Amino acid sequence: MTAVQAVLLVLVAVAGTFVALTREPLRQAILVGVFGLILALLFFALQAPDVALSQIVVGGVALPAMVLLALAEVRARQANTEDEDE
Amino acid sequence: MIVFACGAAGLAALLAWAFSGLPEFGHYAGRYGRIIGRIAVPDRATTNAVTFVAFDVRAVDTMVEEFIVFAAAIAAVALLRHQRGEPERGQRTDEVLRPKTSPTLLFVGALLAGPTAVIALNVIAHGAITPGGGFQGGVVLAATVVVMVAAGARARLPADEPPLLAEITHGLGAAGFVLLGLAGLIFAGTFLSTTWAGHGTPGALLSGGAIPLLNVATGLEVAGALAVILGEFLEQHMLAAEEPES
Numbered sequence: 001m002t003a004v005q006a007v008l009l010v011l012v013a014v015a016g017t018f019v020a021l022t023r024e025p026l027r028q029a030i031l032v033g034v035f036g037l038i039l040a041l042l043f044f045a046l047q048a049p050d051v052a053l054s055q056i057v058v059g060g061v062a063l064p065a066m067v068l069l070a071l072a073e074v075r076a077r078q079a080n081t082e083d084e085d086e
Numbered sequence: 087m088i089v090f091a092c093g094a095a096g097l098a099a100l101l102a103w104a105f106s107g108l109p110e111f112g113h114y115a116g117r118y119g120r121i122i123g124r125i126a127v128p129d130r131a132t133t134n135a136v137t138f139v140a141f142d143v144r145a146v147d148t149m150v151e152e153f154i155v156f157a158a159a160i161a162a163v164a165l166l167r168h169q170r171g172e173p174e175r176g177q178r179t180d181e182v183l184r185p186k187t188s189p190t191l192l193f194v195g196a197l198l199a200g201p202t203a204v205i206a207l208n209v210i211a212h213g214a215i216t217p218g219g220g221f222q223g224g225v226v227l228a229a230t231v232v233v234m235v236a237a238g239a240r241a242r243l244p245a246d247e248p249p250l251l252a253e254i255t256h257g258l259g260a261a262g263f264v265l266l267g268l269a270g271l272i273f274a275g276t277f278l279s280t281t282w283a284g285h286g287t288p289g290a291l292l293s294g295g296a297i298p299l300l301n302v303a304t305g306l307e308v309a310g311a312l313a314v315i316l317g318e319f320l321e322q323h324m325l326a327a328e329e330p331e332s
Contacts, residue, residue: 001111046111049217050136053209057225062312065232069319 008042015039025071033064131286132214132294140219141297141304145278148300149263152307156260159311166318195237202230206309213301214294220304224259227305228312235320252313259307266299 015035022028036059043052109115122135122143132138140148206226213219231252266278273282280300286293 005111050134050219050222053218053222054225057222057229061229061232062225065316066319069316073319 002045005042005045008038008045011038012042025067029064029067029071032067033060036060036063130280130294130297131290132297134213134215134217134219136217137213137219137297137301138294140221141213141300142278142280142295145267145280145300148304149267149278152260152263152304155308155311156256159256159314162315163318192237195233198233199230199237202226202233206230206305210301210305211291211298214297215291220301221308223301224305224308225312227309228316231309231313232316235316252310252317254310255306256310256314259303259305259310262303262306263300266296266303270296 012035015031015038019028019031019035022031036055039059040052040055043049043055114120122139126132126135126138130138130142132142206223206229208223209218209226210220210223213223268277270279270282271277273279280295280297282296284295286295292298
């Protein structure tokens with residue numbers, strides 16, 4: 001195992017812990033994107049460029065985008081029900 | 087807490103035991119990978135062995151995977167449309183749905199959309215030669231759609247108009263993969279055989295038989311599926327956001 005791989009492994013562990021410890025969903029969505037990009041770097045260092053390519057887009061764009069959209073949806077719905085209550 | 091401590095300790099012990107038995111990095115013990123490494127270039131002219139496995143040796147797996155994506159997209163769309171209610175769609179035929187974006191986002195989105203699309207097509211087209219392929223390129227293509235929506239592009243055509251381009255792409259990709267498989271059955275005698283489309287020079291753009299074609303089909307399918315899901319989410323979000331005002 002090279003130094004690059006070791007450093008990236010530790011970084012992935014640290015980033016993953018931060019994602020799990022974040023309690024605010026919006027921050028978590030951004031952090032999970034950063035985590036995904038670090039994970040992609042690790043895949044690249046482990047000589048899996050095919051997987052790294054998918055990971056960059058899925059982890060860096062698609063997953064955070066879906067979480068953000070779901071969040072927006074939930075918030076809009078909450079705002080709607082509050083309006084009805086008033 | 088005590089339960090967690092016991093569980094964590096047990097897991098750590100098992101992990102340490104498992105890791106101690108791992109072969110050293112780069113020391114591959116299986117036979118299958120060696121065979122693949124030996125035949126990928128002489129037999130199929132694919133310099134990217136990963137694509138060779140995914141689209142030739144394990145092409146049926148890839149086809150089923152593609153249909154998982156296909157079914158997932160349809161399920162998501164069905165659920166979201168059901169929640170929103172169909173009659174509401176009909177009422178909004180003349181409205182153009184536009185997300186509100188800041189000028190900065192618009193500029194960055196417009197700047198990124200073109201290059202992202204080119205990268206996506208590049209990754210799909212060179213799947214058989216360099217790292218990449220239909221799945222990777224397809225997701226990049228879907229990311230292009232996200233970027234375009236962020237830049238203020240219309241997320242969806244009104245309900246009465248013909249289906250969105252993404253939906254057509256989605257279906258075409260799934261059908262294309264099966265049709266290419268049938269082409270293998272007709273021209274080479276085996277379902278999803280890739281040898282019928284010629285051999286080509288290793289490293290050339292059009293090499294590896296039907297593998298580049300299968301990559302294009304997969305790329306269309308994955309990009310279409312993700313664009314359909316994201317488009318559906320976006321539309322719902324925008325409809326929901328507009329409701330309090332009306």
